[in-house]
């Protein structure tokens with residue numbers, strides 16, 4: 282067993298239910314003891330109580346930082362880690378000039394393996410322990426991603442990205458081949474370790490009805506498979522999808538009429554959604570990955586979170602790297618807050634607890650993993666990060682002078698970057714940084 286002693290912040294209850302300003306939405310413990318056995322949290326209480334039950338156990342003392350659940354990114358593109366930062370273009374131009382040329386390079390398996398290493402390392406460095414990842418158009422590159430993620434034990438859901446029109450020729454595949462390649466990848470990876478397979482047409486803009494049928498076939502052939510794609514991101518994209526699918530009721534319907542929407546479906550963006558589309562998503566139990574830094578960087582628009590919530594659509598957060606400007610889910614939370622503020626009366630005035638929920642437990646729920654991760658309750662896997670800023674930084678100064686846990690969390694979302702994520706654990710295994718060197722020896726016993 283491992284015994285942690287820490288200041289803990291998490292959100293076991295949905296802070297979008299009830300009064301958003303209710304301070305009890307944020308569970309904060311000043312001096313908490315957490316026992317982890319076989320990767321699972323088996324005890325959590327005041328440290329003194331846990332210590333009394335385990336008087337001889339070595340303690341990993343993290344009280345010089347803040348322990349949070351591992352972060353959850355519900356929309357991030359693996360092949361785009363090297364193109365982050367190309368600013369000032371709308372979606373379709375950015376795809377053509379930046380993203381798609383890079384994605385073609387992943388046809389080279391060695392190149393893809395390098396990118397997979399960079400991508401997974403970047404997730405871990407940002408404290409992301411669970412992610413729904415947009416894969417590559419090339420099967421060997423998807424193998425490289427799953428292989429690399431397995432080295433860290435990350436909870437990755439991903440798959441082959443498929444398209445049969447509207448993109449450069451090397452990224453296209455015919456629907457029969459797409460179905461076969463997806464099925465083969467799912468056999469190799471779905472349910473292996475913590476990997477799960479996601480059927481992933483890039484977007485209806487680049488997929489014919491035959492391709493979407495092939496995707497439905499692939500999804501039906503893999504029990505428990507996930508579905509992900511893009512929707513309603515940019516006005517020019519939405520207009521073209523309307524032109525391509527004249528008989529569809531709307532963009533969401535291009536997926537729905539192929540049976541692709543259900544509780545294991547996550548659609549990214551949905552900035553320009555109609556009420557009818559929100560009603561379809563709510564009825565299907567599908568989630569939307571809100572990607573605020575990407576939406577801002579590409580000028581895609583201001584996400585109508587209030588309307589999603591009013592319709593009962595599950596919302597989580599995505600970094601959307603590489604249109605998004607980095608892997609940090611703290612940055613996404615902050616940008617979500619800015620965007621909702623810019624919407625004025627139509628926006629949701631997001632609290633720090635709501636940001637943490639969106640970046641942890643809400644994401645886990647959107648991905649169907651909330652029975653395993655998303656908070657630090659007994660019974661959950663110990664997926665966690667310790668935020669411990671370097672001395673003298675604004676975050677360090679702020680955290681040393683906070684009046685309340687909610688204030689501390691606000692400072693973390695405002696100021697924390699990847700370097701402040703000092704330690705990362707997945708299922709109790711430390712996958713980044715140096716927390717274990719803090720094991721405090723107990724009198725008469727060696728530290729473990």
Ligand SMILES: Nc1nc2[nH]cnc2c(=O)[nH]1
Nearest residue numbers: 380483484511575601604
């Ligand atoms: N932001 C974003 N939107 C897309 N729509 C289709 N492909 C992409 C992509 O790579 N990034």
Ligand SMILES: [Zn+2]
Nearest residue numbers: 356511549601
């Ligand atoms: Zn995307």
